[in-house]
Amino acid sequence: DGGITQSPKYLFRKEGQNVTLSCEQNLNHDAMYWYRQDPGQGLRLIYYSQIVNDFQKGDIAEGYSVSREKKESFPLTVTSAQKNPTAFYLCASSLGTISNQPQHFGDGTRLSIL
């Protein structure tokens, strides 16, 4: 079955530590996105990538970094500079970025601070 796989499902970070969240898709989609969701809130865009080897900052990129070396993969690193990283992180992909193309989401990674 085609879809988006996020791992791990739960992740704990110690103070001063960088952690990397994995996102893999086998839908052959060009565009990929990372969103953050806080309790009772809607999603906010962290980074997006329209094509391999290219990515752009979203609304809340500070303290995060990404790479897009392969079409299928768009990992997100939460760095120690992100002072409030506890949240639900969601990865999405779409065929492209035009406005009539839906986005497909993974099941998310829940990050907590130890």
Add this chain to the structure above:
Amino acid sequence: DAKTTQPNSMESNEEEPVHLPCNHSTISGTDYIHWYRQLPSQGPEYVIHGLTSNVNNRMASLAIAEDRKSSTLILHRATLRDAAVYYCILRAPMIYNQGGKLIFGQGTELSVKP
């Protein structure tokens, strides 16, 4: 970014139709209307989208007002599995909108009673 207004919560009985309203009075002519839903601790799921005409798919129907200032998501026979938060989202063309990002509001929490 154009905004949407939805009721915070709605209730429905199982096997009855549900009409979820959305107001978007500042919609522009090129904005698509998207609907997603999110179950607890899961990523959002695409439901349906449209521009001007009413749309049907296997999950739901989307009725769009003639002036496009409002729309209604119709679930024809609610089941317990339809209990979720439903988001109505306006998606602008990429040149106005970071990579075609989805802008999530608070959504409508739908509960379904057996």
